Amino acid sequence: MxxxxxxxxxKEYRLGVISARTLSEEITNGISAFMNWNKGKKKQQAINHLNTSDKSGKVMALRDIxxxxxxxxxxxxxxxxxxxxxxxxxxxxxxxxxxxxxxxxxxxxxxxxxxxxxxxxxxxxxxxxxxxxxxxxxxxxxxxxxxxxxxxxxxxxxxxxxxxxxxxxxxxxxxxxxxxxxxxxxxxxxxxxxxxxxxxxxxxxxxxxxxxxxxxxxxxxxxxxxxxxxxxxxxxxxxxxxxxxxxxxxxxxxxxxxxxDFKKSSAYKKWDKGISNIGVEELKILEAYIKNNDNEVTDALQNNQPFKIIIKYRLLQPMEICHVGILINTIEGIEVFDGYETDNENLCDHKDIGIYETNCLVPENLLNEGKYFISIYSGIAGVKQFAKLENALSFQIIRLEDKGSELLINRKPRGIIRPQLIWSREISSN
Amino acid sequence: MNKSITTTIKPNRGLFDIQILEIWSYRDLLWLLIKRDFTVFYKQTILGPFWFFIQPLLSTIVFTIIFNKVAGISTDGTPPNLFYMSGIIAWNYFSGCLSETSNVFNRNAGLFGKVYFPRIVVPLSIVISKLTTFFVQSVLLLILHFYYSSNGDLNYHFDYSYIVLLPIMILQMAILGLGLGSIISSLTVKYRDLGFLLGFGTQLLMYACPIVYPLTSVPENYKSYIQLNPMTPIIIGFRKIFTGEGQLVLDIYLLSIFTSVFIFFIGLIIFSKVEKNFIDTI
Structure with a gap:
């Protein structure tokens, strides 16, 4: 059942204007609606039709669901x-x-x-x-x-x-x-x-x-x-x-x-004035990009090569412990891992006003082939969030030198991660 | 499981669309809202129930001094304290219902925007919880009544028919306050200024009722206007119970009942029209 x-x-909404309407405007509208009603339904229908256009300040929040x-x-x-x-x-x-x-x-x-x-x-x-x-x-x-x-x-x-x-x-x-x-x-x-x-x-x-x-x-x-x-x-x-x-x-x-989202996203993003959550004046993210092992900015990465995620941000206020970090998602929306610069104890120090560049090295043989997103987060843990840029960057992992299994099985390996496992074999008896 | 329940959601088109059965199924909510108002009132004030008495007492004293002693307006031969207090207490119930219900949509926007229940439950709970105040204050009036009648200051010929009228008059005040409040509440969703108007509007309306003066001292050419006010016969009847003075004319009273019922239904219709979509505009 x-x-x-x-x-x-x-569902149609009128945009904002309704509360700001004055009584006289309402009365004028009422009168003109009444006149139109007198002039027959056809005209009324024409008016109704007109009203669905965006110019009248109406918006269709849902359409034929x-x-x-x-x-x-x-x-x-x-x-x-x-x-x-x-x-x-x-x-x-x-x-x-x-x-x-x-x-x-x-x-x-x-x-x-x-x-x-x-x-x-x-x-x-x-x-x-x-x-x-x-x-x-x-x-x-x-x-x-x-x-x-x-x-x-x-x-x-x-x-x-x-x-x-x-x-x-x-x-x-x-x-x-x-x-x-x-x-x-x-x-x-x-x-x-x-x-x-x-x-x-x-x-x-x-x-x-x-x-x-x-x-x-x-x-x-x-x-x-x-x-x-x-x-x-x-x-x-x-x-x-x-x-x-x-x-x-x-x-x-x-x-x-x-x-x-992936089509709109890319391996390089730059915000000229800096970006942060609304009302945040302590920190602005300026730039974020992905570099492959040859230091080229690219969204096509090889699974057996490390790559770098670089985040450039401006600190407008001296700060004791604030962090900038990333979260990697698969295209299916499954969270793979997150990490913050403060994971490195040496980076938990006091920071003065200035522009910083945080570098995160993702080791080789980690992610399986597929499409991924990087979200960027910044804030003070448990106190305040400075920025939350969901799916800011995207990249693809391409599998190139994995010939062994490809030759034999010829399929995309399963799972999200693709670590390099160490296999060995010996004959135990014959 | 209640698989048998089937709800159909359709665009809001009907003129009069109030589901009495549905309201009945929310009677527990109605009761809990009344209880909430009561508990909150007690928890927030130090003097608690004394506030019920302080307001009519002080108003009565001020009215007696200004209107009776200074302005010299007659009270039809009844003790001025009793005269004013009976008017004030009845008026308080009506104006209390009106001012609280007229704010229902704006004050509960947060709640109404998230959960569905028949919205009329909220103003209904207001009208019922105000009844407690009304009854407690009536006790004060009764005390004052016995004080004056034992003193012999009260020339009292009691008419039992007015006691029978009392519950009708209370119900009438309730539906009048609810109806008018619903109309204003529904309109303030669109026009906020009405809310400001209401504040001094009720105050002015009080002077259009025979509260600070007896109907007998109103000049003939104004009298019919005062009598059009549906609250006028209610005030007169209520006062009659405690002072024995005043005359309630039948056709004027029937008009008042008719007006109250009419306003109540208009209020319900507008309320049920607005409740379905108001959250889009607020």
């Missing part, structure tokens, strides 16, 4: 910011209504658009569990039944009678997720909730989600984290500018999504 069936779903989710399926939804992912979840959770189309939902649906929503700072953790549960659609007696489990799962039993205003943000998220995880809904919408919390909690969340799946629940999961999507979802939708670009097998969809 289909848990969710979406038919020709569209069709898909269905089988009961018990876990569907991933990916896409760039502004592709319509959150709008889709908002429509499904009925926070807003569609401009066109219908959705048929079989079963009880609830959304974890943001956990801990509606927590009142003055109420205790326990009181908030009740309130939050009720907001999410639970009955009071159901909450009572599950209260112990919820508190247990949240891991903040000691503070359950403390007002929520004394909680750390982590504690709030834990308690919020604990409530949401114990909903008895058949269909659960999840939007990036796993982006918060520490690693242990994140693992707990993933386990809980898998438990929900085994329980037969249907889950729609929006995330930018391709590793999680590929771990959790069997099928995935790729949204682009409000349309479904691809719908199918998760692996294929992620590959398509990442490949689009």
């Amino acid at each position: 289909d848990a969710i069936k979406v038919k020709n779903l569209s 069709n898909f269905s989710v089988k009961s018990g399926e876990i569907l991933g939804i990916i896409g760039k910011n502004g592709a319509g992912k959150s709008t889709l979840l908002k429509l499904l959770s009925r926070v807003t209504s569609p401009t066109n189309g219908t959705v048929i939902i079989n079963g009880k649906i609830s959304s974890l658009l943001e956990v801990g929503t509606g927590f009142h700072p003055e109420l205790t953790g326990k009181e908030n569990v009740y309130l939050n549960g009720a907001i999410l659609g639970m009955k009071k007696k159901d909450i009572e039944k599950k209260l112990d489990k919820i508190i247990e799962f949240s891991g903040i039993k000691k503070y359950i009678n403390t007002p929520a205003k004394r909680y750390s943000s982590g504690m709030r998220v834990r308690l919020g997720f604990a409530v949401a995880a114990h909903l008895d809904s058949d269909i659960i919408l999840i939007d990036e909730v796993l982006a918060v919390g520490d690693a242990i909690f994140q693992r707990l969340c993933v386990e809980k989600i898998l438990e929900l799946v085994n329980d037969g629940r249907t889950i729609l999961f929006v995330s930018h984290n391709m590793t999680l999507i590929s771990q959790l979802c069997t099928k995935t939708i790729l949204l682009n500018k409000g349309k479904i670009e691809q719908y199918g097998n998760t692996k294929d969809v992620i590959r398509k999504y990442m490949y689009d």
Whole structure:
């Protein structure tokens, strides 16, 4: 049975102007709409048609979306910011209504658009569990039944009678997720909730989600984290500018999504004014590039040759311990490894204002053939993030001198890494 | 599992689209919201429940001094304290409902933007929690009433029919406040300035009610306008219960009931229209 069936779903937003409208403008519009209505429907239709153009400040956040989710399926939804992912979840959770189309939902649906929503700072953790549960659609007696489990799962039993205003943000998220995880809904919408919390909690969340799946629940999961999507979802939708670009097998969809990025990315990036997160004035990334063993900037690298990742940045403020580092992803979105310049103890020293160039040597015989991304990160661990440049650089590993196995098996080796293993053989008896 | 539940999401087109059954299924939320308002009120203040008394007491004293002693406005032969306080307490309930419900969308935008539940539950909870304040304050009024009647200051001929009217009048104030509040709340989503207007608007509206003056002292040519105000007969009736003075005219009262119900339904219609898409505009 289909848990969710979406038919020709569209959503139109007016851009910004609505709140800034004055009453007189509204009245004028009202009058002209009335006049047009008097002049017959045809003209009205013409006006409606006109309004869909971009000039009128309207934007189609979703356009003719069709898909269905089988009961018990876990569907991933990916896409760039502004592709319509959150709008889709908002429509499904009925926070807003569609401009066109219908959705048929079989079963009880609830959304974890943001956990801990509606927590009142003055109420205790326990009181908030009740309130939050009720907001999410639970009955009071159901909450009572599950209260112990919820508190247990949240891991903040000691503070359950403390007002929520004394909680750390982590504690709030834990308690919020604990409530949401114990909903008895058949269909659960999840939007990036796993982006918060520490690693242990994140693992707990993933386990809980898998438990929900085994329980037969249907889950729609929006995330930018391709590793999680590929771990959790069997099928995935790729949204682009409000349309479904691809719908199918998760692996294929992620590959398509990442490949689009790959085409735009390259082995060399330069930011003339420097780049950082919004509002960061301490550090600016100026340049990043990849060099092969012959010191040429290139995105085609050989698996049996080392290569270098170079990041040039400007420090605008003397700094004790700040770091610049990289994260390497496969094109499927699987994280391969990360590393920071501060991994080298000698680089943990005080740095004055100036331009620095960090060099990272990646040894040979590490990565398997394939396409990879490099994201660049900078910040002070646990304090502040200066920059986060996702998929800033890209490169390909090409296998050239691996003749032995190629001659014999003639296939792409499996896996992400391709270390040079040392094989030997001797005859033990004859 | 509740596989039997099927929801269809369609574009928002219906004029009157309120699902009573759905609201009923969220009754636990309604109750918890009322409880939250109550608990939070206690936790945040030192004097706690005394605030319920302080506000009407101080207003009564100020009104007595200014309108009765300084301006010399008559109170129809009833003790001025009792006269003003009965008006103030009834008005407080209505204006409290109005000002709180008129803020529902803007204040809960964060919550409404993330979770779905019938939004009407929130203003409903406000109107019900305000009822506690109203009843507690009415006790104060009752004390004052017995003080004056034991003193012999009150020329009291009690009419039981007004006691029967009391729950109707309370309900009427509730739906009037809820209805008007819903209309304003829905409009402030688009026009923020209405929120500012409301602040002194309710204050001015109070003077269009016989709260600081008796209806008998209103000049004839203004009287009909004052009587058009749906709150006027409610104030008069409520005051009659505690002071025994005042005259409630039947057709004026029926008009008031009609106006309240009409405003309530208009409010519901606009509210249900706005609740579906307001999150796009806020």
